[in-house]
Amino acid sequence: MKLLLTISRWIDALNTVVGRAVTWLVLVVAVVSAGNAVMRKLFSLSSNAWLELQWYLFGAIFLLAAGYTFLRNEHVRVDVLSQKLPERAQVGIEIFGVLFFLLPAACLVFWLSIPFFWESWITHELSSNTEGLIRWPAKLLIPVGFALLILAGLSHLVKCIGFLRGQCPNPMQVSSGKSDEEALVEDILAAQRQAGLEQQEQGR
Structure with a gap:
């Protein structure tokens, strides 16, 4: 089990590196989109290549960040009923879902997508x-x-089994802390309160 948990940490590290790198593509997409709009409105210039680049980048964000999103437990989850169950029962349901839904579906799409890509590669398919x-x-x-x-x-499956065996924390609580967005909001509110206090002191 220790070996499997070590491999799990390597996988998590890989998805973390990829996920954090992919987040920068959001900025690239925004710049490309804004550039396309400016060139089209101001200079009546347009290019299908730049439009398609936006689609490619969006696909990269969606697909390459899927594993990272799953790692952080930020994917869409229908758990209205399971939240009321004991922690170990929740993890048991999670194992069932990964084994019988996530992995079969993901493996099927992966397998079918290989010839889909390979045919495009060998034929040098163009838009x-x-x-x-x-x-x-x-x-x-x-x-x-x-x-x-x-x-x-x-x-995730390894960590769920490790949790049931008492060898690692509950992986479903990885994102139980504050998100980056929540932390940012709190920092902004704290800065506003500080600015308000300084104004009050200056008014005295």
Whole structure:
């Protein structure tokens, strides 16, 4: 079990590195989108290549960050009923869901996406749009993204079993602390309160 938990930490580290790197693509997408809009409105210039780049980047964000999102327990979860159950029962349901829903579905998409990408690669498939981009990088995102999700699912499964055996913390509580957004809001509110106190002192 210790070996499996070590492998789980390596997988989590991989998904963390990829997930944090992918977050920067949000900025890239915003810049590309804004640039397209400015060029089209001000100079009447447009390019399908830049439009398709936006779609590729969006796909990269969605697919490559899936494993990281699962790692942080920030995916959509329907757990209205399971929240009322004991902690160990919740983890048992989680193991069932990973084994019979997440992994089979992710493995199926991964397997089917390989020939989908390979055909695009060997034929040097190009976009049907004028000035469009090559297609295989976008199609490669599918097996890579689902491979990361499968690894995240296996890591989560190991940690759930480790928790039931008393060898690691509950992995479903990884994100129980404050999110980055909540921390930012608290910092802003604290700064506003501090500014208000300083104004009051200056008014005395």
